[in-house]
Amino acid sequence: MIKVGVVGGTGYTGVELLRLLAMHPDVELQVITSRSEKGTCVSDMFPNLRGHVDQKFSDPDVKTLSQCDLVFFATPNGVAMRMVPELLSHGVKIIDLAADFRLKSAEEWEHWYGVPHACPELLSEAVYGLPEFFRDEIKGASLVANPGCYPTSVQLGYAPLIKNGLIDAANLIADCKSGVSGAGRNSSVVNLLAECSESVKAYAVAGHRHKPEITQGLNTVSEGVSLVFVPHLMPMIRGIHSTLYATLLDSGSGSGSDLQTIFEQHYENEPFVDVMPQGAHPETRSVKGSNMCRIAIHRPNNGNTVVILSVIDNLLKGAAGQAIQNMNIVFGLGETKGLESIAILP
Amino acid sequence: MIKVGVVGGTGYTGVELLRLLAMHPDVELQVITSRSEKGTCVSDMFPNLRGHVDQKFSDPDVKTLSQCDLVFFATPNGVAMRMVPELLSHGVKIIDLAADFRLKSAEEWEHWYGVPHACPELLSEAVYGLPEFFRDEIKGASLVANPGCYPTSVQLGYAPLIKNGLIDAANLIADCKSGVSGAGRNSSVVNLLAECSESVKAYAVAGHRHKPEITQGLNTVSEGVSLVFVPHLMPMIRGIHSTLYATLLDSGSGSGSDLQTIFEQHYENEPFVDVMPQGAHPETRSVKGSNMCRIAIHRPNNGNTVVILSVIDNLLKGAAGQAIQNMNIVFGLGETKGLESIAILP
Amino acid sequence: MIKVGVVGGTGYTGVELLRLLAMHPDVELQVITSRSEKGTCVSDMFPNLRGHVDQKFSDPDVKTLSQCDLVFFATPNGVAMRMVPELLSHGVKIIDLAADFRLKSAEEWEHWYGVPHACPELLSEAVYGLPEFFRDEIKGASLVANPGCYPTSVQLGYAPLIKNGLIDAANLIADCKSGVSGAGRNSSVVNLLAECSESVKAYAVAGHRHKPEITQGLNTVSEGVSLVFVPHLMPMIRGIHSTLYATLLDSGSGSGSDLQTIFEQHYENEPFVDVMPQGAHPETRSVKGSNMCRIAIHRPNNGNTVVILSVIDNLLKGAAGQAIQNMNIVFGLGETKGLESIAILP
């Protein structure tokens, strides 16, 4: 049994992580911390966990956490980086669901997150936990930076085309739609049901923190990636739908069925990427509650522009599910363990 | 492995049943029938099942179905009763998720469902599959009538009070709120998102088919039950919230905490009934995707009226989940097998 | 032109009031105050008002407000009572959309709202602004207490039966369902879309502030009213659906059609109460954006229990619309002026 601690269990990635950990056969949940909710029963805050998680939230304490084999951080950005070095020194493995270790450049991190990085020396050591890109590196990792939700869906959608040199990587357009759980469980007016239900809007068109993460990731596949990234808020709880546009470099080379084959081959051994049949339109609900990413590829009118549709559950493959997948890889378990749940439909 | 057939797998109880069966460790899914969708891949209709259910819908055929150990009917009302007698004669166990075998009186059945019953002689043999009421009878049953969604939440809410003779069973008021998946996956204008989103309405106030089912069930607990039942349509997919009103017979006898104790004792060994702490307000989302029924009891101002709040997922404890629970009981498996999933929140 | 001021325009009743005032032909909007948003353009906060309301929020200032003919308070409970006496002394008419002047008893007010009342001497002078009950009193009023949303729908639903002495007023059950805009535009976790979408729950079963208001109002129709009131939160923005239960005193006297006639006669001259045809199930969407209350009456199985269904838009007839209706009455305008908008469907 892997002894697991969770730091910051009061948000949506936190409760989803606890749900998955409670159902995982090889995990023993040791400690769940929350500075603000110390002493509260976890299942009083999240009644879905009644009968499954009977701990109380405790103060985050390095000594207690050091007795875990693995600590997940489901904290706001900037928290993990202040505790991780000491935990690593005690031999604890770390999976950070926040953004603290996603970017390789401390300068870029400071630019986007507004404070200096607390342990820039760890940025190169941290492995970016997108298994479809870095499975081998994750295997031996002590510190895994779990990817963001948008970046997961966008990188998985573009990767086969970029890897095969088929598109102009310098002119990518990612139009992404997310449910509001992506904004977190924070008291705020803008995410009230009465504000964001029955409405759609774009946000952060001028710049979003997930853009450098996407660019950095895709640049490991091929150089020169440049992206226009426009996130939108959807009137729903869960799900991301990324609509990805790219220009084919050689319009004669790739027919629609060729592209389909390239995707199918690229992902044929991936347990959590499902290339849909040609012409399909994946719905976000087809992955609700599951760790799958479903992708379809289109080439309208056989023109120069390819359109890739990529859907995930932002709290599973976009957060807690991928974190479990990374845990499974780090500890040499079957990669799908504890992640076999089928998406709930309707 | 139990060899299972599903007749009528194209509705919401059907897809939920298939999802649960696909994750059940002791089940081998042999055949899934649909007259209208014969030849269609099940996972083309329900993409959440991609990679988990690879069968095609086939014509319902008694010969094939007879080779199953168990056949579930997830058909419209009135279909099962025409096939069940022959299947029973082949030794196949039956769990009917429709209403064909729920009422004991053929006359009443005809009154509410509009056609004569095809096999009234089986009505007394059929066991009403509410495990909290009839667990022992289900154990040896060949034919289980899986309860309706509203009746499940209402009967579980009233039972402890009626059994203990605390309320006036002749004056019950059940104000029930259901998500629209309860209306089924049928093309209809009234259940379009543009019709029933951002709106609430009562329906069938003059009379609803679930009322005689509730009355019949509660009358097995104590005689003389009479009920006003008002169902409402909620702008959401899943979930039933039953708000149950009753008058205490002896207003001096039962304080709030006494009532709490009565509920806790009544359900202390039930794996799928969770009596919430005193003063709680269960949310339907706390059971979304799980087979739990969560109940809270209130006595406002210490007055004569008790208010019971009972929530279920209409597709789980109100349909497919309870059907799996019944299967587990019939075949002597652990009652919670395949039903361990924790509710999804948010 | 009536010179109007609005104190506290940043909530949902505030923005709805501003929308209605901006479309009212006899109103000149002089000043809109908000302590927290001083200097902000109203239409920057509420972009629907762009081109219609060009003022900025200003500090609430008695001198400026004193130059208005009428001041609306759309503030949190407890604010109006500290400014109203001085405004009244300057001859300004007041319509308070909060609860400060709804209850006649200062003790009861303090019990439910947690602070002593600042001007208890005004409670008897204030007129309860439910025009269907107190139209004549509103005509000459200086201070109108605009009713709460639940109380409006409940009182309009019960009034004809109580007035005609047909039901046992001491045993009323009001099961009410409200959209989340009723909870206001406050940053809070519980009203996030990700918390209250796709879910239904009861709340405040032990006691809700609107209960004494309902009881007080119905007691002006007939003595001895006692009520069990259970509010529920619906996953939608606007709308209240009250399902009202009552016991007929003489079960032989009133057939369904008699009751229908009683309602139709009671409301035949009311511009904003629509008695639906017998057997109807009013939907909240049928009043979305309009000041109508639609009511239907049922007597299931011709039994002792009558069921009244009453729907309003909580922000119109339940708040800002009724406030405009009161303004029209106070100033002798046509009662429907500025309230002619037809409900938006779908």
Place this chain on the structure above:
Amino acid sequence: MIKVGVVGGTGYTGVELLRLLAMHPDVELQVITSRSEKGTCVSDMFPNLRGHVDQKFSDPDVKTLSQCDLVFFATPNGVAMRMVPELLSHGVKIIDLAADFRLKSAEEWEHWYGVPHACPELLSEAVYGLPEFFRDEIKGASLVANPGCYPTSVQLGYAPLIKNGLIDAANLIADCKSGVSGAGRNSSVVNLLAECSESVKAYAVAGHRHKPEITQGLNTVSEGVSLVFVPHLMPMIRGIHSTLYATLLDSGSGSGSDLQTIFEQHYENEPFVDVMPQGAHPETRSVKGSNMCRIAIHRPNNGNTVVILSVIDNLLKGAAGQAIQNMNIVFGLGETKGLESIAILP
């Protein structure tokens, strides 16, 4: 008073048109037809119209319709073209809310709508009813082809840039998001709340009927337009959000503020186009129930790609509202008459 007939009043554009007509001061509603609902009270089908529209649906009859000054067609595609020639011969003005007269080429019409056009000779005579493009032509028109919902939002968004020759019109990408009322009030499984709530999907990526309409319209502004158009279904009732991408031809020429000025000047006299302040993110709810189109323009990172955000209510500016606007222009009324309603928020 303009005597108006409505053919096909049972869909969402129909009921919205009736709502607007009932509130229009210069309109007398003469006849509302529906073959399938003949004899039904309009307000029984659409209870929001109770007290405002008291007609019954009648059979569509040319003789009766010929006595109108104006007939609106709110019918499925392919119906209007079979009645319009005869009505025109009687001097009746026509505004068709369907697609029958939107395309100038009969061949293209047949390609996209699957049947030969019934009166191709009228296609050149019909005026495309986008007032911001063709106000002068609409003034004298007998036959107005009311634009589609997506085409309205897309054309208004791109027009200023194309007119000023600033972008590469041959490489446009329109990523559009629509509420489900755009799919009409037809019984269908795919638009059930339980199917399309809590989910997002793209559809018709291979080709959508609105694409040739957009291309034809923008080609009247400047030649050589080519478009990738990807519509998406949103889990909400009303609203279209078009996210429009284009490449600047001269990346040095237009700073963000220049582009802002170009948009503001282009639309400065338009009553129903609101250019939002620089950096804004218009929400669809800011136009819910109003005839406004709100537009914001972005140039992320001062790069080559401009992003235009354009929102409308698909049933108002995208259908019935624009039809009223066209009526006002055709009959020389004030263009905003009957369209002054402010958007409902929340």
